[in-house]
Amino acid sequence: MSLLNQRLREVHHLLSRKELSVTELVDASFKRIAETEERIGAFLTLDEEGARNTARQLDEGSAEGAGLLYGLPVGIKDNIVTEGLRTTCASKFLANYNPIYDATVVTKLKEARTVTVGKLNMDEFAMGGSNENSAFHTTRNPWDTERVPGGSSGGSAAAVAAGQVYFALGSDTGGSIRQPAAYCGVVGLKPTYGLVSRFGLVAFASSLDQIGPITKNVEDAAFALQAIAGHDERDSTSANVEIPDYAAALTGEVKGMRIGVPKEYLGKGIDPKVKERVLEALKTFESLGAVWEEISLPHTEYAVATYYLLASSEASSNLARFDGVRYGVRADNPENLLDLYRRSRSEGFGNEVKRRIMLGTYALSSGYYDAYYKKAQQVRTLIKRDFDQAFEKYDLIIGPTAPTTAFRIGEQVNDPLTMYLNDICTIPVSLAGVPAISIPCGLADGLPVGLQIIGKPFDEASVLRAAHAFESHTDHHKLRPAL
Amino acid sequence: MSISVKDVEHVANLARLALTEAEKEQFAGQLSAILKYAEKLNELNTDGIEPTSHVLPLYNVNARRRGKAFAPACEGNGQRAGRRGRTVQGAVRVGIGKSQLTIRFCLAKT
Numbered sequence: 001m002s003l004l005n006q007r008l009r010e011v012h013h014l015l016s017r018k019e020l021s022v023t024e025l026v027d028a029s030f031k032r033i034a035e036t037e038e039r040i041g042a043f044l045t046l047d048e049e050g051a052r053n054t055a056r057q058l059d060e061g062s063a064e065g066a067g068l069l070y071g072l073p074v075g076i077k078d079n080i081v082t083e084g085l086r087t088t089c090a091s092k093f094l095a096n097y098n099p100i101y102d103a104t105v106v107t108k109l110k111e112a113r114t115v116t117v118g119k120l121n122m123d124e125f126a127m128g129g130s131n132e133n134s135a136f137h138t139t140r141n142p143w144d145t146e147r148v149p150g151g152s153s154g155g156s157a158a159a160v161a162a163g164q165v166y167f168a169l170g171s172d173t174g175g176s177i178r179q180p181a182a183y184c185g186v187v188g189l190k191p192t193y194g195l196v197s198r199f200g201l202v203a204f205a206s207s208l209d210q211i212g213p214i215t216k217n218v219e220d221a222a223f224a225l226q227a228i229a230g231h232d233e234r235d236s237t238s239a240n241v242e243i244p245d246y247a248a249a250l251t252g253e254v255k256g257m258r259i260g261v262p263k264e265y266l267g268k269g270i271d272p273k274v275k276e277r278v279l280e281a282l283k284t285f286e287s288l289g290a291v292w293e294e295i296s297l298p299h300t301e302y303a304v305a306t307y308y309l310l311a312s313s314e315a316s317s318n319l320a321r322f323d324g325v326r327y328g329v330r331a332d333n334p335e336n337l338l339d340l341y342r343r344s345r346s347e348g349f350g351n352e353v354k355r356r357i358m359l360g361t362y363a364l365s366s367g368y369y370d371a372y373y374k375k376a377q378q379v380r381t382l383i384k385r386d387f388d389q390a391f392e393k394y395d396l397i398i399g400p401t402a403p404t405t406a407f408r409i410g411e412q413v414n415d416p417l418t419m420y421l422n423d424i425c426t427i428p429v430s431l432a433g434v435p436a437i438s439i440p441c442g443l444a445d446g447l448p449v450g451l452q453i454i455g456k457p458f459d460e461a462s463v464l465r466a467a468h469a470f471e472s473h474t475d476h477h478k479l480r481p482a483l
Numbered sequence: 484m485s486i487s488v489k490d491v492e493h494v495a496n497l498a499r500l501a502l503t504e505a506e507k508e509q510f511a512g513q514l515s516a517i518l519k520y521a522e523k524l525n526e527l528n529t530d531g532i533e534p535t536s537h538v539l540p541l542y543n544v545n546a547r548r549r550g551k552a553f554a555p556a557c558e559g560n561g562q563r564a565g566r567r568g569r570t571v572q573g574a575v576r577v578g579i580g581k582s583q584l585t586i587r588f589c590l591a592k593t
Contacts, residue, residue, distance in 0.1 A: 194539050207537045239539060305521040316498060323499070342501040354500055358491070358510055359517060361498040375524050377534030382527065384535055417516055433538030457538075 003028045004163045005480070008068060008220050011166075015071045016063045022055040022071035022115060025166075029073035029117055033164045036483050041139045042149075042159035044078050045086045046118040054115045068223050069112040075159045075168040078119040079126055079202040080211065082106050085116070089202050090134035091124045093328040093348030103200020104235070105169060105211050105228045112227045117165050121155030124350045125319065126176055126204045128152050129422050132413050133352040140409070141183060142481040143447055147406040150180030156214045157184035162483055167215040167224050171201055173208045174307050175402075175426025178438035181214055182401035182450020185440045185479060187467070188214045189221045192458045193433035194239030196225075197232030203318040205311035206237070208430050217477050218439060218468040222246035225460060241458055249461035250468040255289030257466060258394045264300035265399030265425050265452075273444035278400050281441040281451045281470065285398070288469055295394065297386040302379050303428040304420055308356075309363050309376035310431075315353075316360030322348060355416060380431050387432040391456045396466055400425055401438040401450030425452060435460045439467045440476040448479070486514045 003011060003025055014020035030048060037043065051073065058071055076082060079089045081099035083106075088094045102110070109116070123133035131139045131154030139154045141147040142162040149158040153170030157180035160168050170177040172190040181188025189212045196211045203209060213224035226246050232238040261282065266275050282292050324330045324344025331343035349357070363372035390397055402422055412419045429436045434457050441451035451470070455463035471477050491507045491514070502510065 237537070237539060299527075302524055302527065305523050308517065309521055309524075320499075338499070341499040345499055346501040349500075351506075354502070354506070355510060355513060357498050357500065358494055359514060362486075362490075362494045362514065362518075365494065365497060372518075372521065374534055375529060376521075377536055378529035378532040379524050379527060380535040381532050382529070384538065416513055417520060420517075 002032060002163055004032060004073070004166055005216070008223060011072070012066075012068050012070065016066050018063055022058040023052070025071055026051050026055040026073050026115055026117070029165055032162070033117070036142070036162045036164060039140060039145050039483070040142055040158050040162050040164070041137050042120055042155040042162065042164060043075070043118045044088055044090060044121050044136055044155070047085055047116060050085065051115050051117050058113055058115070067112050067227070069109070069114050069227055072114045072166040073117045074109060074114045075117055075120045075156060075165040076106065077122055077153050077156050077168070077170045079122060079171055079204075080105060080169060081200040081202065082116065082119065085119065087119060087202070088136070089125050090122045090136060091348065091350065091353070092135045093322050095135075095328065097328055099200075101200065104197035104232045106200065108228050108230075109169075120153070120159055120168060123152035123154070124353050125202070125315070126152040126171055126173055127315070127352050127356055129175065129179055129419060130407070130409075130412070131155065132409065133350060135350050138409055141406050142483055143185060144406065146408055147447070148183065148409055150183035150402075150406060152176040152180075153188070153214060154180045157181050157186055157188065160184070160186045160214050160216060161481060163480070167213055167220055169211055169228070170214050171209055171211050172430065173205050173210075173311060174430045175423045177212045177214060178401045178426050178436060178450065178452060179423065181438040182448065183406035185448030185481070186214055186216055187218055187221050187437065187439050187477065188212065189225060189437045189460070189463075190429070190435060191225060191229065191460055192239070192435045194237055195229050195241070195435070195458065195460070197230070197235040197238050199232055199234040205314035206318060207314060208311060218437070218464060218471050219247070219250060221437065222250060222464050222468070239458070244461050246461060246464055249465045251465060252469045252472050254285060254466050254469045257285075257290040257396060257462075259285060259290055259292035260295035260390050260394035260397045261292050262297045262300065262397060262399055263294050264297055269403050269421065269424065270400060271404045271444065274400050274402075274404060274449050277442040277444060277449040278398075278451060282398065284470055284473055285466070288473060290466070292398070295390055295397070297390060297397075297428065299379065299383045299386050300424070300428055303383055303431060304424055306376045306379045306383065307423070307427040307431060308359065308420055309372050310380065312356040312360035313363045313373050314360070316357045316364065319349075319353070319357055324348075352416070383428050384432045386428070387434055395456075395462055397454040399452050399454075401452040402426070405444050405447035405449060429454050433457065435463050437463050437467050439471060440479065441470075441474070442476050443479065486511050486518065
């Protein structure tokens with residue numbers, strides 16, 4: 001078995017005793033990348049020289065006091081800035097952008113002494129659920145290379161599923177960590193809004209964006225979250241809360257846990273085979289002593305419309321900074337300033353980004369603000385109340401992560417609305433700002449199905465505990481694609 | 484709500500995008516479909532419902548911390564000038580030939 005598929009504690013045991021060098025582990029990562037990258041295309045930038053230098057420095061230094069993440073090769077989604085390492089957001093606009101600082105999460109991973117292998121593909125500016133909106137190339141699903149890996153953190157999920165890196169960081173605005181994790185058969189955790197610093201995450205929709213880990217199992221997710229969570233003075237929306245010991249929460253004990261299962265997440269539009277896997281998972285929870293009941297989150301059907309109005313509005317504002325003056329693309333021979341703005345933006349942005357900027361600009365424009373933007377903010381309140389009320393009675397909410405398994409490349413590319421409806425089970429969670437994890441719960445027609453476990457705000461510990469208990473009693477997470 | 488090519492041109496102007504004729508046609512159709520879908524929200528009576536712009540209770544960090552500046556985006560030479568008063572921080576990267584130099588600056592107004 002590849003070193004990159006071994007359990008973290010075993011790898012750590014070898015690394016901390018120097019029975020395995022960081023260089024050997026990094027070699028294994030690049031070897032796997034060399035074997036698989038042509039078929040998968042998870043990366044936008046590889047930093048082999050930088051990774052090897054870091055590995056050598058770690059090998060030359062002492063491993064004393066090394067945390068569990070010491071020496072692990074990791075991949076970073078390409079909308080998280082890395083000092084001196086090209087960060088493109090999968091956009092032509094930033095094709096040559098070399099950030100002058102590290103995102104807080106990157107600094108924290110460096111402090112944990114991980115090794116950054118490279119930057120991972122995504123939908124341009126995180127807008128999309130298939131990776132087909134990357135301006136550079138479409139990452140392929142390791143389970144079936146004719147299919148999408150999901151998105152927007154598709155490169156992150158594919159790299160972990162293919163065993164190219166030990167774990168990866170992604171970002172989630174409406175499902176962008178959880179949905180690709182589901183499609184690629186790995187674990188993806190979207191923390192509570194505010195738990196992980198957004199400093200250095202290129203903004204898409206600031207009231208929704210959140211960074212989280214994509215890993216092979218729940219235990220690794222707990223360790224990765226431990227490393228990146230925490231208050232940050234550089235992010236004014238960072239929550240100042242105490243960070244518990246997440247690994248300590250993995251007791252395997254779910255007896256008496258109360259689980260709500262929203263009927264809206266198992267209704268119309270959900271693939272019957274996906275539903276079957278979810279119901280089997282609920283049986284597993286039952287056998288472990290948890291109790292579940294069907295509940296209703298009545299405003300679920302309004303979530304997608306709400307999300308696309310709010311996220312696009314925030315995006316149209318956030319992406320105003322890409323004007324041809326400060327970053328990246330600048331149009332040649334502009335006639336005047338306005339012409340410079342217009343042509344730079346039109347040359348730099350791809351189709352989906354333009355579409356969302358247009359939608360957001362329209363929703364915020366004079367005469368339509370109340371009808372669309374404010375209305376959507378009010379419905380967001382109703383959606384959040386659905387969750388608040390459910391959590392008065394239940395510890396967790398469980399359902400599918402996505403209504404289907406991974407679809408074929410090109411299948412939905414010309415139909416934005418259908419594409420948006422893939423996010424029906426993840427978007428309400430993002431609007432409510434609560435934490436959720438996607439874990440593998442079996443296959444449907446040979447493709448992975450994701451189980452979504454949703455928790456109360458800042459109660460990642462319970463989410464991880466339930467996910468870990470499920471994982472300990474099933475083998476779904478051990479399935480790997482034949483590559 | 485049906486979006487015409489003229490509407491698209493108006494919004495594209497606000498958004499500072501120069502669209503081709505084909506893009507205008509495409510966006511008119513797609514935005515109409517998306518906005519028609521969004522009209523679903525009108526089924527809900529939201530009179531008196533507070534809008535949620537953000538899920539966390541937020542407060543003005545500057546007001547709360549009484550003049551203490553934000554942490555600098557970039558650490559200088561260990562200095563965090565201007566704990567009181569305003570600070571401006573940043574860095575520029577200069578390339579000369581193959582070598583690169585990062586110059587960080589920290590301006591304090593007290």
